[in-house]
Amino acid sequence: MAKLTERFFDSKEQMTEALSALLKEQLSSGIEQDGNAVLMVSGGSSPAPAYKYLANLEFSWEKVSVAMVDERWVDVTHEKSNESFINSTLLQNHAANANFVTMKNSATSAIEGQAECEKAYAELKTADVTILGMGPDGHTASLFPHAEGLKIGLESTGKVCAINAIESDVTGSITERMSLTLKGIADSRKVVLLISGEAKKAVYENAKTEGSEYDIPLRAVLNHPDIDLTVFWSP
Ligand SMILES: O=C(O)[C@H](O)[C@@H](O)[C@H](O)[C@H](O)COP(=O)(O)O
Numbered sequence: 001m002a003k004l005t006e007r008f009f010d011s012k013e014q015m016t017e018a019l020s021a022l023l024k025e026q027l028s029s030g031i032e033q034d035g036n037a038v039l040m041v042s043g044g045s046s047p048a049p050a051y052k053y054l055a056n057l058e059f060s061w062e063k064v065s066v067a068m069v070d071e072r073w074v075d076v077t078h079e080k081s082n083e084s085f086i087n088s089t090l091l092q093n094h095a096a097n098a099n100f101v102t103m104k105n106s107a108t109s110a111i112e113g114q115a116e117c118e119k120a121y122a123e124l125k126t127a128d129v130t131i132l133g134m135g136p137d138g139h140t141a142s143l144f145p146h147a148e149g150l151k152i153g154l155e156s157t158g159k160v161c162a163i164n165a166i167e168s169d170v171t172g173s174i175t176e177r178m179s180l181t182l183k184g185i186a187d188s189r190k191v192v193l194l195i196s197g198e199a200k201k202a203v204y205e206n207a208k209t210e211g212s213e214y215d216i217p218l219r220a221v222l223n224h225p226d227i228d229l230t231v232f233w234s235p
Helices: 014-032 048-055 083-090 093-097 111-122 150-155 181-188 199-205 217-225
Strands: 002-006 037-041 063-069 070-072 100-101 131-132 160-164 176-180 191-196 228-234
Touching: 014 037, 014 131, 014 228, 037 176, 037 228, 048 083, 048 093, 063 083, 070 083, 070 181, 083 100, 111 160, 111 176, 150 160, 150 176, 150 181, 176 181, 191 199, 199 217, 199 228
Parallel strands: 002 228, 037 063, 037 131, 063 100, 131 191, 191 228
Antiparallel strands: 070 176, 160 176
16 A cells, blocks of 8 residues: 555645645755656646646755646647746746656657657656646556556556557547556656645545556555655645
8 A cells, every 4th residue: 555645735726825835845855865856747637726826936946857647649839738838838938947758759649659758757766746636547657547557557667658549538539648647657666646636636546445456547556565645635
């Protein structure tokens, strides 16, 4: 089982404040320890206010590498690109000085781009903090239930994997993705899971029950013995 800490807040503002403080603390201690820090980021609405706060924070951003937790296999100009979202929320003002490591490359498919992405991620040290979201289907990163590539995502010793999700209301039409593997998620001093609303709280509680990691991939994170996980929930 992961080492689990649960922090439930009364408002999104309180969650953002606590999350921002945790991110700053993890990055500072990474720099103190290794001279540089690695932050793994997800898309989604929950982390956006903390990203905006960090963007305006005076910090040694030139010592920070920011890398994606997952990405749709689309160009950065695409409206659904997570990289574009990170550019417009986090990599602004002071944080624009951070070194950004993309998941997307010029390969025509995620599976063809996997080796190049793995090479880029292999050069990164253990992350200081990894931010995960969770979908209503129990996916986290782009580890979607029963997706093509999920077995590799759960079992590989590599950091990244190509995923082709089963199309649903949650995935939308773009099902081809690159994702951190479970091993890639676990290669982090701290993992943070952000959950908003009662409906997703129920999904999270269900993920904590015994069952298949293929049905609810978040279970694999909760079950992982080496993950230090803090769950942030707000209404
Ligand atoms: O790539 C995606 O499909 C989304 O980014 C997704 O994985 C998101 O992180 C979660 O659905 C949490 O979203 P919220 O932060 O909006 O709850």
